[in-house]
Amino acid sequence: MDLRSLPPEIGKAHSDFAGLLEACTDLDALLRLKGAYLGRDDSFAARMMDTLKASPKEQKKELGIVINALKNQWEEALKSRQSNLEELRRQRAAMSLIWDVTLPPPLPSRGALHPLMRLIDRLADVFRPLGYHVEEGPEAETEAHNFDGLNIPEDHPARGSADTFYFQKHTDLLLRTHTSPVQVRVLKRLAPMIEQKGGIRFLAPGRVYRKDEIDPTHSPMFHQVEGMLVGRGIGMQHLKGTLDYAMKALFGSSADIRFRPSYFPFVEPGCEVDVRCPLCSGTGCRVCKSSGWVEILGAGLVHPNVLKFAGIKSDIWSGFAFGMGVERIAMMVSQTPDLRLFFENDQRFLAAMGGMD
Ligand SMILES: [Zn+2]
Numbered sequence: 001m002d003l004r005s006l007p008p009e010i011g012k013a014h015s016d017f018a019g020l021l022e023a024c025t026d027l028d029a030l031l032r033l034k035g036a037y038l039g040r041d042d043s044f045a046a047r048m049m050d051t052l053k054a055s056p057k058e059q060k061k062e063l064g065i066v067i068n069a070l071k072n073q074w075e076e077a078l079k080s081r082q083s084n085l086e087e088l089r090r091q092r093a094a095m096s097l098i099w100d101v102t103l104p105p106p107l108p109s110r111g112a113l114h115p116l117m118r119l120i121d122r123l124a125d126v127f128r129p130l131g132y133h134v135e136e137g138p139e140a141e142t143e144a145h146n147f148d149g150l151n152i153p154e155d156h157p158a159r160g161s162a163d164t165f166y167f168q169k170h171t172d173l174l175l176r177t178h179t180s181p182v183q184v185r186v187l188k189r190l191a192p193m194i195e196q197k198g199g200i201r202f203l204a205p206g207r208v209y210r211k212d213e214i215d216p217t218h219s220p221m222f223h224q225v226e227g228m229l230v231g232r233g234i235g236m237q238h239l240k241g242t243l244d245y246a247m248k249a250l251f252g253s254s255a256d257i258r259f260r261p262s263y264f265p266f267v268e269p270g271c272e273v274d275v276r277c278p279l280c281s282g283t284g285c286r287v288c289k290s291s292g293w294v295e296i297l298g299a300g301l302v303h304p305n306v307l308k309f310a311g312i313k314s315d316i317w318s319g320f321a322f323g324m325g326v327e328r329i330a331m332m333v334s335q336t337p338d339l340r341l342f343f344e345n346d347q348r349f350l351a352a353m354g355g356m357d
Contacts, residue, residue, distance in 0.1 A: 003070075005063055007051060013037070013044045014070060021077055027085050030078065037074050045071055115353040116223055116342055119330050120205045123225050126249040127203050130242065132227065135202045137182035139175060139209070140167070146176050149184035150266040151305040165209050165220075175209035179226035180266060182206070183302075183321060187230070187310030194312060199231035200319070205326070216338040223326035230302065230312065230319030236269070239299055239320035243273055247296075251278040251333075258293065267300025267321060279335065287332055294332055297324045 003011045017037065024030040038045045048067045055063055113121070124134050137145075147159055157163065158177060165175040182204035190200050204226040212218040229238070240259065247255045256276040264270045275296045277288035284290035299322035304314035327339050334353060336342070341349050 002066065005055075005059065005066065006048060010044055010048060010051075010070075017074060017077070021081050024081060024085070027082065027089070030082055030085060034078050038071065038078070045074075109347070109351075112350075114342075114345075115334070115350065116326055116330055119326055119333075120223065120225060122250070123205070123246075123326075124203055126246050127227060130201070130245070132201050132203045132229075135182055135186050135204045136206060137176070137179070137185050137204065139207055140173050141176040141181045142172055143174060144172075145181035145184045146174060146178075149188075149306065149309045150180050151303045151309075152265045156265065163211050165211060176206075177210055178208050179204045179206050179224040179323060180321070182226060183228050183266075183306065184310060186228070187307070187312060191311040194230070194317065199229065199317075201227075201229040201231075203227050214340065216340065219327070219339055219343065221343075222339075224323055225326055226321065226323045228302070228319060228321040230307070230317050232317065234301070234318045234320060236301060236320075239301070239322070242320070243297065243299065243322065247275050250329075251275060254281065256282070259299075262298065262300075264298055264300060266303050266306050268303045270298070270300035273297035273299055273322070278333065287335065296329060296332075297322050299323070 003014060020033055021030075024033055035043065037043055040046065045067075048070070052060060052063055052067060124132075143159075147156070152158065164177050167173040186202055186204070187200065190197065194200060205223065207221055208224050209221050212220050214220065227242075229242070231238075236259075240257075244257055247257050254276075255278065258274050258276075259271045260274065262270045262272040272295055274293040276282045277285060277292055277294050279285050279287050280292070282288075282292035284292050288294050299320065302319040302321050307314040307317060307319070327342055330336065330342065331339060
């Protein structure tokens with residue numbers, strides 16, 4: 001570039017420019033340099049424009065080209081240096097974030113029992129003072145335990161492969177569809193000792209499986225808690241008193257229950273049990289669909305055939321049984337609208353449920 005037609009100070013400024021640019025180590029210094037070279041007033045660019053104005057007409061065009069080229073060159077260099085400095089500043093900020101040794105270290109969260117497990121534990125705590133202990137059974141069950149021993153007829157639709165997961169190689173084996181087969185196992189095991197024990201009572205929590213599509217209220221795997229008591233002269237009044245106590249322990253002393261007749265093959269008579277909606281105290285809300293009541297249990301007096309199957313004399317002994325869906329209660333109490341949240345294990349949900357630190 002031929003700078004001879006410009007004042008000598010401009011030539012010097014141009015030869016100094018690269019060094020001065022290099023010396024700018026922060027954006028403030030860069031801004032000052034930009035002002036000195038390209039600013040509107042009192043800058044080298046302004047002085048060049050004065051020179052242009054004062055130059056003879058025939059030189060103006062050529063001089064204008066030189067001035068423009070010079071200004072463009074400075075502008076480009078300043079812009080590139082600016083983006084370098086900005087990037088440097090970002091990196092420094094990021095480094096200072098990572099290496100701030102004064103910050104307390106991030107603590108790993110301690111983890112906790114899953115909300116469903118805690119609800120099961122709470123149910124066990126409610127029934128323990130009544131003499132109930134916890135029994136468990138296998139999730140891969142035989143048809144005999146899952147259906148036959150529970151007085152479920154051969155042609156009952158629940159036995160079909162549309163509702164129940166059967167194992168392909170062992171066609172007698174299935175994934176249990178309820179926790180009731182634990183009744184059959186425990187009754188069979190304790191039948192020889194029932195006289196000396198004076199009866200049988202236990203709680204059976206666990207996973208169960210049904211061929212349901214996953215949606216906000218259905219899952220092919222969910223949890224139930226089953227309860228059973230066998231003794232002499234046991235009737236509906238004992239069932240009612242027990243459940244009334246349990247629901248008050250679970251939902252508070254104002255909890256109220258009501259029984260509706262229903263049918264399950266393994267009980268006679270059978271009933272469904274509603275609890276006065278613990279969220280609105282019965283005045284009506286979204287959870288109870290404005291009815292003031294929510295269905296919470298299936299129950300009834302143990303069918304004589306169930307006792308007979310286990311080898312217990314049904315003319316001497318009688319009992320009651322009840323079963324409830326754990327997710328159903330958890331959803332109601334926590335007002336969780338979607339069952340799937342309990343299985344996805346999103347830590348934000350678990351923390352909100354109070355299960356984690
Ligand atoms: Zn309600």
